[in-house]
Amino acid sequence: MVTAYPTGAPRKIAVLHAKALGDFIVTLPALGAIKKSYPSAELVLLAKPWAKEFLSTRPSVVDRVITLPVLAGVNDAVETKGQVNDTRSGSGSGEVELFYKEMQAEKFAIAIHMQGDGKAANPFINKLGAGLTVGMRNQGAEPIDRFIPYVHYQSEVLRCLEIAALIGARTTILEPSIEVTKADEQETAPVREIMKGRPYVVIHAGADDIRRRWSAVKFADIADSLIEKGYAIVLTGTPNEDEIVTNVMQAMKQTAIPCTSLALGGFAALLRKSSLVISNDTGPLHLARAVGALTVGIFWAPNVLNWGPLSRNSHRVAISWQLECPQCGVKPVSPWPFQPVVPECDHPYSFVDSIPVAEILELASELLSPQA
Numbered sequence: 001m002v003t004a005y006p007t008g009a010p011r012k013i014a015v016l017h018a019k020a021l022g023d024f025i026v027t028l029p030a031l032g033a034i035k036k037s038y039p040s041a042e043l044v045l046l047a048k049p050w051a052k053e054f055l056s057t058r059p060s061v062v063d064r065v066i067t068l069p070v071l072a073g074v075n076d077a078v079e080t081k082g083q084v085n086d087t088r089s090g091s092g093s094g095e096v097e098l099f100y101k102e103m104q105a106e107k108f109a110i111a112i113h114m115q116g117d118g119k120a121a122n123p124f125i126n127k128l129g130a131g132l133t134v135g136m137r138n139q140g141a142e143p144i145d146r147f148i149p150y151v152h153y154q155s156e157v158l159r160c161l162e163i164a165a166l167i168g169a170r171t172t173i174l175e176p177s178i179e180v181t182k183a184d185e186q187e188t189a190p191v192r193e194i195m196k197g198r199p200y201v202v203i204h205a206g207a208d209d210i211r212r213r214w215s216a217v218k219f220a221d222i223a224d225s226l227i228e229k230g231y232a233i234v235l236t237g238t239p240n241e242d243e244i245v246t247n248v249m250q251a252m253k254q255t256a257i258p259c260t261s262l263a264l265g266g267f268a269a270l271l272r273k274s275s276l277v278i279s280n281d282t283g284p285l286h287l288a289r290a291v292g293a294l295t296v297g298i299f300w301a302p303n304v305l306n307w308g309p310l311s312r313n314s315h316r317v318a319i320s321w322q323l324e325c326p327q328c329g330v331k332p333v334s335p336w337p338f339q340p341v342v343p344e345c346d347h348p349y350s351f352v353d354s355i356p357v358a359e360i361l362e363l364a365s366e367l368l369s370p371q372a
Contacts, residue, residue: 009038009040009041010038010041010109010110010131011040011041011042011107011109012041012042012044012106012107012108012109012110013034013038013041013042013043013044013108013109013110013111013112014044014045014046014066014103014106014108014110014111014112014125014128014130015027015031015034015043015044015045015046015111015112015113015114016046016047016074016111016112016113016114016115016121016124016125016135017045017046017047017113017114017115018046018047018048018051018068018074018075018115019048019075019115020283021050021264021283021284021286021287022282022283022285022286022287022307023115023156024047024051025176025178025283025286025287025289025290026156026157026159026160026176026286026307027114027160028061028176028177028178028290029157029160029161029171029173029174029175029176030114030157030160030161030163030164030169031043031045031061031062031164032061032171032173032177033161033164033165033169033170033171033173034061034112034164034167034169035061036169036171037167037168037169037170038169041109042063042064043061043062043063043064044062044063044064044065044066044106044108045062045064045065045066046065046066046068047065047066047067047068047075048067048068048075049067050264051065051067052065052066052067053264054264054265057181057183057184057265058178058179058180058181058184058265059179060178060179066103068099069095069096069099071096071120071124072120073116073119073120073121074120074121074124100127100128103127103128103129104127104128104129106128107129108128108129108130108131109130109131109132110130110131110132110133110134110167111125111128111130111132111133111134112125112133112134112135112163112164112167113125113134113135113136114135114136114159114160114163116136116150117136117137117138117141117150118135118136118137118138118141118142118144118147118150119138119140119141121135121136122135122137122141122142122143122144123142125144126142126144132145132146132167133145133146134146134147134163134166134167135147135163136148136149136150136163137149137150138150146166146167147166148162148163148166152306153302153305153306154305154306155305155306155308155310156306156307157174157176157310158174158310161174174310174311175289175290175310175311176286176289176290177290177291177292178268178287178290178291180265180268180269180272180291181265181269183265184265184266184268184269185269185273187262187263187265187266187269188262188266188269188270188273191234191257191259191262191270192273194232194257195232195234195257198230198231198232199230199231199232199275200231200232200233200234200257200274200275201223201226201231201232201233201234201274201275201276201277201278201364201368202234202236202270202271202274202276202277202278202279202288202293203219203222203223203233203234203235203236203248203256203277203278203279204235204236204237204277204278204279204280204282204284204285205219205235205237205241205244205245205247205248205279205280206237206238206241206244206245206280206282207280207281207282208282210348210349210350211300211348211349211350211351211352212280212281212282212298212300212303212350212351212352213244213280213350213352213353214280214298214350214352214353214355215350215353216244216247216248216250216251217251218353218355218357218360219248219251219278220248220249220251220252220253221357222278222357222360222361222364223235223248223252223254223256224252224253224254225357225361226364227254227255227256228254229368231275231368232256232257233254233256233257234256234257234259234270234274235248235249235256235257235258235259236259236260236262236267236270236284237258237259237260238260239260239261241260242260245258245260246258264287267284267287268287268290268291269291271284271287271288271291271293272291272292272293274288274293274294275294275368276293276294276295276296276364276367276368277293277294277295277296278295278296278298278360278364279295279296279297279298280297280298280352281297281298281299281300281303281307281352285297286307289309289314289315292314293314294314294315294367294368295309295314295315295316296315296316296317296318296360296363296364296367297309297315297316297317297318298318298320298352298355298360299317299318299319299320299352300319300320300322300351300352301319301320301321301323304317304319314367316363316364316366316367318355318359318360318363319355320351320352320353320354320355321354322351322352322354323351325345325347325349326347326349327345327347327349328345328347330345
């Protein structure tokens with residue numbers, strides 16, 4: 001397959017990635033490769049509003065962010081296996097059609113998507129009027145000009161880089177990177193005042209899916225042990241995770257600092273200045289790696305293939321090898337991990353809680369020992 005751009009340097013390149021924080025972070029090496037390969041092109045990200053707000057306040061390889069209207073399967077839902085989602089549905093056909101006209105007026109040279117198997121994303125990028133369409137495509141998805149097959153078990157960072165290579169964009173930089181600004185650091189002042197200069201460890205006990213959550217009691221044991229070693233503990237979470245943070249604090253013998261109100265930029269600054277971040281496999285863990293923090297991540301075994309860090313100098317992974325549902329014994333790994341087909345199995349149990357506290361403490365000690 002030819003992978004160089006066919007007609008010279010492109011003027012505008014659009015990239016669709018309208019998902020959550022962790023999903024976006026894994027695209028950063030690929031976005032960097034595209035910008036490095038085509039420095040004169042305007043790199044436009046088609047994304048959710050949070051991405052526009054976050055990227056507008058810091059330097060990045062993205063030149064502009066355009067927010068999308070609600071489009072089924074593109075930015076409001078997970079694609080259903082075997083079902084083609086209608087990208088015209090969502091927040092009103094008039095708004096959607098106007099959006100497509102505006103995008104066609106942009107005259108993108110290339111439109112790329114880095115999400116899903118193409119059943120929803122391919123119809124979307126085909127309507128942008130770009131000279132070249134690129135992304136992923138499995139059976140049943142609309143044709144696009146250049147594509148790789150979507151095979152679920154693949155490093156998400158490498159998957160995005162493989163897509164970027166379809167237009168001749170390559171890089172040796174594999175680690176995602178996000179810049180922290182002075183404004184981000186200023187936002188953390190109230191938390192830093194409480195710590196009074198002590199080194200601190202961030203513990204993030206939340207995750208959208210209970211099956212990716214280690215128990216509050218075990219996080220509490222980790223927090224107490226690290227406080228005894230001289231570290232302050234900051235328990236982070238989104239505003240929706242107040243209950244999780246409270247559960248950890250109530251299980252602790254010592255006192256931790258709850259922190260669930262920082263904006264994303266301030267959260268990034270808090271992570272960067274930490275001695276260590278211990279987290280479930282969720283967006284804040286990926287953000288911590290992107291800002292250069294040391295991390296211990298708690299993973300279910302199959303998810304390490306997609307979301308685990310590519311390097312181990314600054315990062316450790318604790319892996320749960322439990323595959324069976326604790327209630328019914330079903331292995332919910334088909335079609336995707338943590339999305340078992342109801343009513344086969346939808347039991348709300350953690351699949352990572354079998355990881356022992358001692359293992360996390362040992363991994364933490366390996367990264368903290370130079371500062372201990």
